[in-house]
Amino acid sequence: MCGITGYIGSRPALEVALDTLKRLEYRGYDSAGVAFWGGEKLQVMKRAGKIQQLSDLLNGVEAHGLAVSHTRWATHGIPNDPNAHPHTDEQGCVAVVHNGIIENYLELKQELLARGHQFRSETDTEVLAHLIEEQLAQGYAPEEAVRRALQPVRGSYAIAVLFTDYPDRVVVARNDSPLVIGLGDGENFVASDIPALLPYTRRVILLENGDVGVVTRDAVRLTRLDGASVERPPVEITWSAEAAEKGGHEHFMIxxxxxxxxxxxxxxxxxxxxxxxxxxxxxxxxxxxxxxxxxxxxxxxxxxxxxxxxxxxxxxxxxxxxxxxxxxxxxxxxxxxxxxxxxxxxxxxxxxxxxxxxxxxxxxxxxxxxxxxxxxxxxxxxxxxxxxxxxxxxxxxxxxxxxxxxxxxxxxxxxxxxxxxxxxxxxxxxxxxxxxxxxxxxxxxxxSLETEPQVRQIAEQLHQTPLAFYLGRGVDAYVAMEGALKIKEIAYVPTQEPPAGEMKHGPLALVEPGVIAVFIATQERTREKLLGNLKEIKARQGTVFLVTTEDDHLLPQEADYTVFVPKPPLEELSPLVSIPVLQLFAYHVARLRGCEIDQPRNLAKSVTVE
CATH class of the missing domain: 3.40.50.10490 (Glucose-6-phosphate isomerase like protein; domain 1)
Known part of the structure; x- marks a missing residue:
């Protein structure tokens, strides 16, 4: 899963397909491929590696008005040529590009193998091509064949499908993975993300879960999986290309x-x-x-x-x-x-x-x-x-x-x-x-993420702190360590993150006016002990920012700022609901301090030297 683009119109289809695909390179990928109408039949060309390697492979190849392309971030099967998208049925009548994960692909694959199908890849996506092929063989038109093929599928997908016998259309469908249709004059586009389309059009249709679409040069027709017609009004995109890569956000981190x-x-x-x-x-x-x-x-x-x-x-x-x-x-x-x-x-x-x-x-x-x-x-x-x-x-x-x-x-x-x-x-x-x-x-x-406006306001009050303590007990102490790492990494705020009970064994000497203490308190059995630690901070004129669950009626009375997060059925799971608040806090502190957030100084994404 990663990037999908598609084009149907009078322009050189391969040029458009590759150009739009390059605009999604920021997402990361390990292989690239394209399916196109080569004059008499559907053709597929793909390579492990970068888009440039695919471009070299396509040098001198022409396409006639129709192409879909894909960059793959591998989820099933290693990055190699056979596992790259697009995937086809045995006869090469159907070509599918897919983002997402088919949960029950092994079950479906076993059923297809029992019916005599043969597979060329290790991917979950290839199952879709064979399911669509079976429906076409029963006489169904492309749109209906896709709808029927998707009925037994569980999981997430954004797909674009080409057909050898129907060189005038692209069929698309979406469930839990994004897909948009770009509208032009005598041409239309498909993409998994808006940045791919901005040089060509800013009018897009945002597909919703359960939508199936037929895209031709002059029209877009949408239905639901049950065949019912549906209308999705076009949206005018006003973002810049750079902002669009980030989903309209200022940084990749947010x-x-x-x-x-x-x-x-x-x-x-x-x-x-x-x-x-x-x-x-x-x-x-x-x-x-x-x-x-x-x-x-x-x-x-x-x-x-x-x-x-x-x-x-x-x-x-x-x-x-x-x-x-x-x-x-x-x-x-x-x-x-x-x-x-x-x-x-x-x-x-x-x-x-x-x-x-x-x-x-x-x-x-x-x-x-x-x-x-x-x-x-x-x-x-x-x-x-x-x-x-x-x-x-x-x-x-x-x-x-x-x-x-x-x-x-x-x-x-x-x-x-x-x-x-x-x-x-x-x-x-x-x-x-x-x-x-x-x-x-x-x-x-x-x-938890819905607390962002509140967290942003707290960051506005606290972003100039010279030192931040991150404190918790039990599993909250481990979450505190990650929260401290985030604000160190991107906001360059010095931190102390001992377990809260260790404060009086030395670190408490650092507390003075202007110093903040971020307490994580999602574990009910540790709150009474945390109350003492919190009061130790307050007695030395430190500022307390508390992250706790909605059932806490003890600690918020003593905190200067409190953000409540939902309480999961099992307390051990609480780090997944508390860490987003700490990430948001680090992000907004860094933003207010004018830091380079996505590429902080001295750091690299993958540390490949000891």
Whole structure:
């Protein structure tokens, strides 16, 4: 999943397709491809790598008025030529480009294989091409064939489909993945994001979930999945091209903070069963393999390390197994005690973090079972681990990780509940509350993000602070560490982030007027103790900013500023609803201080040297 563009009209179709596709390069991708009408038949050309490699492949090739193109951020199958989009049926009668994740693709693929279909790729997308082919074979027109093919599909999709026998149209459909249609004079466009279209048109139709469209040179006809006609009025885009890349936002970081509900939804997609269970179709370990692990080791750096600490808190409580979390950079030099029956988990957004890779190789030499939690398919950690779980967060452009953290934490929650069910270490009611909480999490995160106007106002009052404490107890102390890292990274505010109970053992000496203390207090059993810590700050004329859940009637009475977040069914899940507030606070402090937010000084997105 990543970028989709399409064109139908009188211009050179390949030139338009590639030009619009290049305008989505900021999203990140690992392969590119195009389907077009080559005069007599549908043609598909694609390559792993950058758009320039696809352009070189297409040198001298002509297309006649119709093309769709795609950049892929791999979710199913490594980045290579066969897995690149577009995907076709066996006869080459249908070409599909797709953003999203088909949750039940394995089930659908098995059914198609049983009916004699043959597949060329490892992707979920190819299933769609075969499903559409079957409907065409039964005599249905393209639009109806797409509608019928999508009926058994569960998951997210934005698709554009070309047909050999219908060179006058593109059929599109959307569910949970964005897709827009650009309107021209004697020509029309398709794209997954508005920036691709701005040089050509500013009149667009924004498709909604369940929409199916037929796009020709002179018309756009929209229906719903059930065939009912629908009208979507065009919207005039007034953004600049630069702003459009960021969804109209000033920075990628705020865009990615606000994408967290959808990112977490994609992480959970296909892993939360409709009946309330948890599955990992990508993992091939048997139940007895999982049961043999007596110890879990988590190795990571920076934000991923903080996610690992949150995972430790949940895993130990749910599994009653010891969980150790190491900084990757310290692992090899700390002479770690390597024990049998240990599951070693390596967390990295890029999958290329050099220190984490070095630790992974040491664990493999020791004979550990290794599991990677990464975002980038085909990355080094993904390739070298015995098993891998992809977070499916999509590209993250800003150096400061936000949605990567939330999706890593979500994977650790899934893993913890999954292992607790296998080992029988949780009461059924607690397990059910955990699964229920994960199902609700995208909407709970969205509610937390609704606090942005309030957080922005608080930042206006506090952004000139010379020092910020980030304080909590239990899992809130781990969330505080990540909140402190964010404001250090992008706003250059010095921080102290000891567990709140450690304040009187030294750090309290730094509190004076102008210093702020950000308290995270989502755990009911620690609030009385936190009250004492809060009063210690106030007694020394520090300013208290409190982030707590809606059931807290104790601490807000003493805080200078309070932001309430929703309370999940299980307290262990609270980091996913509290961290967005801390991310927003760091962002607005940095904005008010005039900092370069997406590319902070001295930092890089992927740390590939030790």
């Amino acid at each position: 865009k990615e903070i606000l994408e967290q509900p959808e990112a977490v939804r994609d992480t959970l997609r296909g892993r939360l069963k409709p009946n309330g269970g948890i599955q990992f179709p990508e993992l091939k370990l048997e139940v007895e393999d999982w049961q043999k692990f007596r110890r879990i080791l988590i190795v990571a750096c920076g934000t991923a390390y903080h996610a690992g600490l949150v995972g430790k808190h949940a895993l130990e409580r749910w599994l009653r197994r010891p969980v150790e979390v190491y900084y990757s950079s310290e692992f090899r030099y700390g002479d770690p005690i390597l024990q049998p029956n240990t599951l070693a988990v390596f967390i990295s957004q890029s999958g290329e973090t050099a220190d984490t890779l070095a630790a992974l190789r040491l664990c493999r030499e020791a004979g550990y079972t290794t599991l990677g939690i990464v975002n980038v398919v085909g990355s080094s950690i993904a390739r070298e681990c015995d098993h891998v779980i992809y977070t499916q967060a999509g590209p993250e452009i800003s150096v400061a990780s936000t949605k990567a953290y939330s999706t890593q934490v979500a994977v650790l929650y899934l893993l913890g509940l999954y292992l607790s069910a296998i080992n029988g270490t949780l009461p059924m009611q607690t397990y059910s509350e955990g699964v229920k909480g994960l199902m609700q999490m995208p909407s709970l995160i969205a509610r």
